[in-house]
Amino acid sequence: MKKIIPIEEGDFYWTPEGYRCFTAQYLLKREYCCESGCRHCPYGFNKKSNSTKA
Structure with a gap:
């Protein structure tokens, strides 16, 4: 089971599309x-190459 992370200020924003x-x-x-392939992935995952930056 994944742990629940409370949402805090600065954790997300609304895109123009909603x-x-x-x-x-x-x-x-x-x-x-x-x-x-998250837009702000801090782990460096690249969806096109299916790999992360080392």
């Missing part, structure tokens, strides 16, 4: 890469 976009601040608190 989607919630998580920031690197939140993704670092989550402590793992979901490999979905």
Whole structure:
């Protein structure tokens, strides 16, 4: 079971299309890469090459 991380100020913003976009601040608190190609991925995952930066 994944741990629940409370949402805090600066963890996300709303895109012009109305989607919630998580920031690197939140993704670092989550402590793992979901490999979905997140816009602000602090782990360096590249969806095109399916790999992370070393």
